[in-house]
Amino acid sequence: MIIPNVNVLSDGQLKEVTDIVAAFGCKVMVINGQERSIYAIVGDERNDDMVTKLEGLAYIDRVDRIQSPHKLMDVRATLSTHRVKLGGVELGREPFFFAGPCTIDPKNPNVTIETAHAVKEAGAHVLRGGVWKPRSNPYSYQGDAKALLVLMEASRQTGLPVDTEVMDEEHLRLALAEGVHCLQVGARNSLNYALLRQIGQAIADRDTCVLLKRGLHMGPAQEFIAAAEYIVQLGNPNVILCPRGTQPALDGYRNHPDESIVPLLKERTWAPVVVDPSHAVGKATYVPAAALAAIAYGADGLCIECNVHPSQGIGDDPKQAVTPEVLKQIIFQARELWRIRRSEKS
Ligand code: PEP
Ligand code: MN
Numbered sequence: 001m002i003i004p005n006v007n008v009l010s011d012g013q014l015k016e017v018t019d020i021v022a023a024f025g026c027k028v029m030v031i032n033g034q035e036r037s038i039y040a041i042v043g044d045e046r047n048d049d050m051v052t053k054l055e056g057l058a059y060i061d062r063v064d065r066i067q068s069p070h071k072l073m074d075v076r077a078t079l080s081t082h083r084v085k086l087g088g089v090e091l092g093r094e095p096f097f098f099a100g101p102c103t104i105d106p107k108n109p110n111v112t113i114e115t116a117h118a119v120k121e122a123g124a125h126v127l128r129g130g131v132w133k134p135r136s137n138p139y140s141y142q143g144d145a146k147a148l149l150v151l152m153e154a155s156r157q158t159g160l161p162v163d164t165e166v167m168d169e170e171h172l173r174l175a176l177a178e179g180v181h182c183l184q185v186g187a188r189n190s191l192n193y194a195l196l197r198q199i200g201q202a203i204a205d206r207d208t209c210v211l212l213k214r215g216l217h218m219g220p221a222q223e224f225i226a227a228a229e230y231i232v233q234l235g236n237p238n239v240i241l242c243p244r245g246t247q248p249a250l251d252g253y254r255n256h257p258d259e260s261i262v263p264l265l266k267e268r269t270w271a272p273v274v275v276d277p278s279h280a281v282g283k284a285t286y287v288p289a290a291a292l293a294a295i296a297y298g299a300d301g302l303c304i305e306c307n308v309h310p311s312q313g314i315g316d317d318p319k320q321a322v323t324p325e326v327l328k329q330i331i332f333q334a335r336e337l338w339r340i341r342r343s344e345k346s
Contacts, residue, residue: 002028002039002054005061009037013059024050042071069222070229072237073269080270084238086182086209087161089125091240091272095338096301098163098182098211098274099124099327103133103315104147112147114308116154118324123331126182127151127160128303132171133315134188141314145174152178163211163303168195172202182209187244187279190215190227200234209238211274211303214258216247221261225269241265241273242303243294245280254282254320259294266298273298278305278320287322288330295334298341302334 002017009017017039018028026043041063045051051063068074084091099119104112116127129151132143148164155162161181166172167189175183183203189195190213199210210231214224228239243262245255257280262273275297277290291302307313307321322330 001064002041003061003064004059006059007036020053021050070225072232073225073229073271075268075270079237082237084209084240084272087125091300095295095334096274097124097331098126098128098303099306100128101307101313102130102305102317102321104129104131104150105314106144106146106150109150111309111312112150113154113157115306116158116160118308119306119327120158120160122324122328126163127154128163130315131164132167134167134186148174148178169198172198176202182211184211185213187213187216193230196227196230200231204235209240211240211242214243214246218246221264221268228271239271241271242276244276255280257281257290259297262297262299272300274301274303275299276303282320284310284320284322288326291330292333292337295337
């Protein structure tokens with residue numbers, strides 16, 4: 001924010017200021033107050049050379065760098081009236097559910113198809129499923145583009161939009177070409193700024209959503225929100241924040257369950273928050289409690305791994321996927337809890 005020592009900059013002064021910031025890739029937005037005008041710098045205003053040049057002008061008092069490092073994601077930003085919609089449903093209006101297998105087995109497509117019908121019946125809004133998998137072990141199953149066709153077939157049969165993780169430009173290209181509705185950025189990649197930019201650029205003119213997982217080692221909430229800012233600043237604001245547990249793990253869990261970050265995210269940003277309890281706890285029997293805890297903390301929804309035959313699944317399913325019956329129960333209870341929370345507010 002540029003604070004002049006005059007109430008209003010003359011046309012010549014405004015042009016001089018505009019030219020300086022333009023040289024650093026920024027623009028000036030004039031905000032006209034009753035008494036005086038203020039001048040917001042749109043773009044990365046942290047460049048010291050730019051600030052020095054501006055502060056060197058006789059009619060400039062100082063440059064206040066905007067307090068929020070995430071100017072677009074900030075709860076006070078103009079974008080805060082934006083509502084993310086997926087499959088025609090606006091997040092935030094009702095509890096929103098992503099569900100499906102961890103990994104789509106292209107050799108066993110019926111499991112994904114059956115699971116897709118079952119999660120729809122249980123009340124899910126989006127079918128999730130990994131086509132390409134980020135595996136800690138290089139010898140584990142890494143995914144297969146053929147699984148994308150299975151996912152899209154499940155989407156056609158059920159009418160559910162789909163969510164799948166992309167890890168590189170080729171995945172991104174294929175997923176968009178097939179019409180994937182929501183791109184997932186995984187916990188290992190949410191600090192991969194080159195990938196975040198590629199995704200932001202590729203979806204700038206589309207209504208595709210992004211489910212952005214919280215990084216495995218992300219500490220401050222700011223780091224998470226800034227990752228979303230990377231995507232949004234390229235033009236598409238349909239980002240959903242997804243806490244999914246962090247490292248080091250709480251002894252006995254797969255990760256450190258982090259649903260308690262929800263109120264903090266809600267206070268700082270306008271983005272919808274969908275918690276993934278499956279990867280947070282890593283064990284099917286713990287998932288229902290963690291899911292409800294997330295709703296109690298104010299999450300807009302949940303992303304849950306579910307498989308009609310967890311033991312036959314690949315990836316995480318044998319240990320952490322719930323059955324469709326359990327999913328149905330979670331969705332029922334989450335809706336009840338959501339209603340209680342809403343009635344508390346009114
Ligand atoms: C997944 O959703 O299956 C997955 C690998 O998630 P994460 O990136 O959170 O580990
Ligand atoms: Mn998984």
